[in-house]
Amino acid sequence: MYRRRNLPPGPTPLPVIGNLLQIKRGEMVKSLIQVSFRVVFSNGDRWKQLRRFSLTTLRNFGMGKRSIEERIQEEAQCLVEEIRNYKQKPTDPRNILGQAVSNVICSIVFGNRFEYEDLKFLKLLNLFNETFQLMSSTWGQLQEIIPKIMEYIPGPHQKINPILETMLEFVSKRIKMNQATLDPSSPRDYIDCFITKMQQDNEDPTSEFNIKNLLVTVLNLFFAGTETVSTTLRHGFLILLKYPEIQEKMHKEIDCVIGHNRSPNIEDRSKMPYMEAVIHEIQRFSDVIPINVPHTVIKDTTFRGFTIPKGTDVFPLLCSVLRDPNQFTTPDKFNPGHFLDESGCFKKNDAFMPFSTGKRICLGEGLARMELFLFLTTILQNFTLTSETKFTESDIAPRMTGFANVPINYQMSFIPRVA
Incomplete structure (x- = not known):
């Protein structure tokens, strides 16, 4: 009967657990590519x-x-000033990158930034990172696939919900602060705007503007605006440690276009094809979010001769495009040449879609692209990245284990550049 429904090819799902047996431990993305399994x-x-x-x-x-x-x-x-305080000592860049990137979205959502010495803020960011890693673990994958069953099974995944609750408590306190000092005529941040919209829609039963959705939306913005960009930068640093010759070319372009007497600005991007190519290749190669957000089929749809029934949740796999050998000459190797033409000019590629595409394209794409360019260019304008560890191609390769690709933990030093 399953075959007669003309569904796309794949193993027949079992009752309750579906195609769980086809998902290899720690290889969710690879398994999804093979069997086209769906979640919600x-x-x-x-x-x-x-x-x-x-x-x-x-x-x-x-x-x-x-x-x-x-x-x-x-x-x-x-x-840059905080990095100078390290005085070239080896350090894990995870925390400081998370704090810097998060402060940008915090200024929009909460109306202020946090100091790097703020231990409560650092603790919150560490919880974000822990959640990110837990969701990409074997246990986290199983929880996504069979949440009803995993509720009753002990394991590391049981920490995810308590961590989320802690983060929601932080957001809840911020919301209460805003509510107590709200001036609808002069909104200070995203939370003020949402609260005002809640008040305006108070009598509308179809409105989705309520405290619950405010909590979840703010947490999503905070999480997405912190972890994806900071994780991409961590991948990028690791890659540049492996390939110092690429870093040297980036330094030369920065010196030529910007110099050392002013801060990089977004207009510089069009004059820096090599920097643009490297950033694009970091995003393509690191493939931080390999599984796209879900799309629900709104009517029975025929695709390549197969029927996808109305209501089916479909997960396009971004990794299958970003590593398409028909689009990229060396899909499994880091190669800025993927985005450069014969003259060294930046070259676009339609298969580059780390932010997804269509109606569900990442709403923070413009912000993320700006952050990646300005943070990376400013750091390389001021420092040379080094490490006592000699990294291999295996070290820099994305793990491809689950919801997100998180780089290995590593130590590095920031050596001030002489103007």
Whole structure:
């Protein structure tokens, strides 16, 4: 009967556990590519209302505009000064990158940044990172696939929900602070705007603007605006430690276009094809979020001769495009040449879609692209990245184990560059 329904090819699912037996331990992404297995996230009218509001509000607070560029530039300089305090000592860059990137989204969502010495903020970011890693572990994958069953099975995955609750408590306290001092005529941040919208829609039973959705939306913005970009930068640092010759070329381009007497700005990007190519290749190669967000089929659909029934949740796998050998000459190797033409000019590639595509494209794409360029360029303008460890190609390769690709833990030093 399963075959007669003309579904796309794949192993027949079993009752309750579906295709769980086809998911190899620690290899969720690879297994999904092989058997096209599906899981479930939010969609429908709730998604439409909240996304539309979030896009408008984030733009009003400067996302993609000059004002947010200045905010990133300021944070990048704060980051440089903090790095100088390390005095070239080996360090794990995870915390400081997380704090710097998170401060940008915090300025939009909460209306302020946090000092690097703020231990409560650092603890929160460590919880984010722990959640990110747990969700990509074998246990986290199983929880995503069979949550009802995994509720009753002991293991590391049981820490995920308590951690999320701790983070929600932090957001809840911020919301209460905003509620107590709200001036609807002068919103300070995203939370103020959401609370005002809640008050306006108070009598509308179809409105999705309520405290629960505010908590979840703010946490999503905070999480997505912190972990994806900071993880990409960590991948990038690791790659540049492995390939010092690439770092040297980036230094030369920075010296030629920007010099040492001013901060990088977003206009520099069009004059720096090699930097653009390296950043694109870091995103392609590291493939931080290999599994795209879900798309629900709204009607029975025929695709390549097969029937996908209405209501089916479909997960396009971004990794299958970013590593397509028909689009990239060396898909499994780091190669900035994928984004350079014969003349050394930057070359676009339609298969480059780390932010997804279509209606569910990442709403923070413009912000993330700006952050990656300004943070990486500012750091390389001021420092040479070195490490006592000699990294291998295996060390820099993405793990491809689950929801996210997290780089290995590593130590590095920031050596000041002489102007």
